Every structure is written in C-alpha cells, then in structure tokens.
Amino acid sequence: MHVLVLGGTTEARRLAESLAGDRRVRVTTSLAGRVAAPRLPPGDVRVGGFGGVDGLAAWVREHRVGLLIDATHPFAATMSRNAAEAAAQAHVPLLALRRPGWVAQDGDRWHSVASLAEAAELLPALGERVFLTTGRMGLAAFAGAGLDALWFLVRSVDAPEPPCPARMDVLLDRGPFELEGEREILRHRRIDVLVTKDSGGAATAPKLTAAREAGIPVVVVRRPPVPEGVPVAATPDEAVEWVVRKLSAEGSGGADGSGSADGPGASG
Known part of the structure; x- marks a missing residue:
C-alpha cells in the first residue's frame, strides 16, 4: 500500500x-x-x-x-x-x-483572534516590545505604519523576507525550546507581549508558560x-x-x- x-x-x-x-x-x-x-x-x-x-x-x-x-x-x-x-x-x-491545540490555564492572559491582521490590531493596546513567534510567513500583517512605534523580536527557522515590521530583530532558531531559554528571552529582550499561533504540541509550548509566569499578555491566533x-x-x-x-x-x-x-x- x-x-x-x-x-x-x-x-x-x-x-x-x-x-x-x-x-x-x-x-x-x-x-x-x-x-x-x-x-x-x-x-x-x-x-x-x-x-x-x-x-x-x-x-x-x-x-x-x-x-x-x-x-x-x-x-x-x-x-x-x-x-x-x-x-x-x-x-x-x-x-x-x-x-x-493549546488550552489556557489559570493565570494566562490570552487574547484569541482569528487572523494575524486581528493580532496586529490588538498590539498597540497590549505592549510595545513584541515577541512574534508566528514564523516568517505573514509578517506583512505587522508592517503597517500604525505599528511603527512597536519593536518586534521575530523568531523563525529561516530569515524572513520583506515586508517586515519597521523595528525588528530576528532570532533564527528551531524548536523544541526549553522553558529556561524562553524565560531568558522575555527577560533579556524586555518582552511585554507575545504573539503566537495555536500550533499545539509540546515543542513550542514553554513560551506560554514563561509568559504566564511573567504576567505577559499573549495574542493567540486560532487555527x-x-x-x-x-x-x-x-x-x-x-x-x-x-x-x-x-x-x-x-x-x-x-x-x-x-x-x-x-x-x-x-x-x-
């Protein structure tokens, strides 16, 4: 067969x-x-x-x-x-x-949205330093002039291509990720809002735990x-x-x- x-x-x-x-x-x-x-x-x-x-x-x-x-x-x-x-x-x-998919736990500050565009609309009210973990595809949703005041840390396996956010650093990495490493990223980069897709699984879930511990809001794009x-x-x-x-x-x-x-x- x-x-x-x-x-x-x-x-x-x-x-x-x-x-x-x-x-x-x-x-x-x-x-x-x-x-x-x-x-x-x-x-x-x-x-x-x-x-x-x-x-x-x-x-x-x-x-x-x-x-x-x-x-x-x-x-x-x-x-x-x-x-x-x-x-x-x-x-x-x-x-x-x-x-x-992932399930919110006590202490999570999740904002559920239907698309990357909806996620981008929410960001100015949630934070200024964004950890964007949605991959290199779809970054155009965060490249609008209305988000120029925000700073983005974009994590992806391969380098993203334009259009991209105006103020951005790129972190090239591939999961699985460890909790302590995710905690360090949030601390060192002074992240105050996380954006992710509801990919599910354990390989990339530690970022959700780190955000919960730090009291950071998370914008979750529904699958x-x-x-x-x-x-x-x-x-x-x-x-x-x-x-x-x-x-x-x-x-x-x-x-x-x-x-x-x-x-x-x-x-x-």
Whole structure:
C-alpha cells in the first residue's frame, strides 16, 4: 500500500518512522520546500508543490497512492483543502493528523483572534516590545505604519523576507525550546507581549508558560478547522492505527476507497 504523507511537522516525521518498518507499506512524504534544511523522514521524500487540487489528484493516481494523510501544519489551510478535494477526486481515503491545540490555564492572559491582521490590531493596546513567534510567513500583517512605534523580536527557522515590521530583530532558531531559554528571552529582550499561533504540541509550548509566569499578555491566533468530513487523528500512533485498519480491510477485500470516516480521535 502506497501511503502519501503531506508532511513538514514533527508528527509527520514520526508517522513516517513508524510506518517505515511495516513491509506492507511504502511511504512517501511530501514537503512544501519552505524550509531551507528540513529534517528528512525515512522513506521516499518529494519536495515542492503539486500544482493545486488537480495536480495532487493526478500525482495520487499516477503513483497509485492507496492512502493519503494530511500531516501538514495546523495552519496550512490551503493545503488541507486541496488534500480533501484531491482525495475525493482520486477516490482515496484521507486522514488529517492534527496535534491538539493549546488550552489556557489559570493565570494566562490570552487574547484569541482569528487572523494575524486581528493580532496586529490588538498590539498597540497590549505592549510595545513584541515577541512574534508566528514564523516568517505573514509578517506583512505587522508592517503597517500604525505599528511603527512597536519593536518586534521575530523568531523563525529561516530569515524572513520583506515586508517586515519597521523595528525588528530576528532570532533564527528551531524548536523544541526549553522553558529556561524562553524565560531568558522575555527577560533579556524586555518582552511585554507575545504573539503566537495555536500550533499545539509540546515543542513550542514553554513560551506560554514563561509568559504566564511573567504576567505577559499573549495574542493567540486560532487555527482553521479541518475540512468537513475528514477524520482526525490526534497522534502519530492513532494515524498508524488508521493505516493498519485500512490495510486489514484491503486484505479482506473490504476496501473500496470509500472507507468509514470513523477512527481514533476522529471528528468532523
């Protein structure tokens, strides 16, 4: 069974590692190519876009993909929509692998927003020294003249490109991050407001703890929903279980490309 994993996340890499030892499975991980030096998973790897829905559906058919797993970043909404439409076109079962989102705790000063643009609108009322941890994409939302009085520390894996905030330092780093390191950034850089996307997971969560301890407000961009009707696995292990069930159905003659949407952690 050829399994195509739309990757780029830690969960996608762990899923590929788990499936690589199963002789019934051939795994190909697709990476968008936005990171200069990605950590490559085992199995086959392709880099670059597919050319939209039709291109992805054509690739799935041409390479005889039997299962498609969308393990992209929780904010890769366009890719997730394309995956849902392409899977329907190619009549291939699709699973979304999504780590659970973060949950506010006692002491958190969170401000939930729907977009980076909304986050930018809130900032002047919350602070002057901003720790921006939303990645290098979308910095244009913080480049408006109305934010020129603010100073930004932008953390990303690769260097950002213009347009960028007028007053900005760049911190090139890749998670996972340690709590003490996050505390030091807030202290040393005199940060008074944090901006993040609700990516979920433990790798970048220590910044939330550090902000809670320091009493710093956090602007949290809500993640987009998974396309309607797509089953969801919360962990790589749950995704492996889904694959195994599909393999068992195929072996018993029960798989016809229209498998049930039920699964561990499944939701609509």
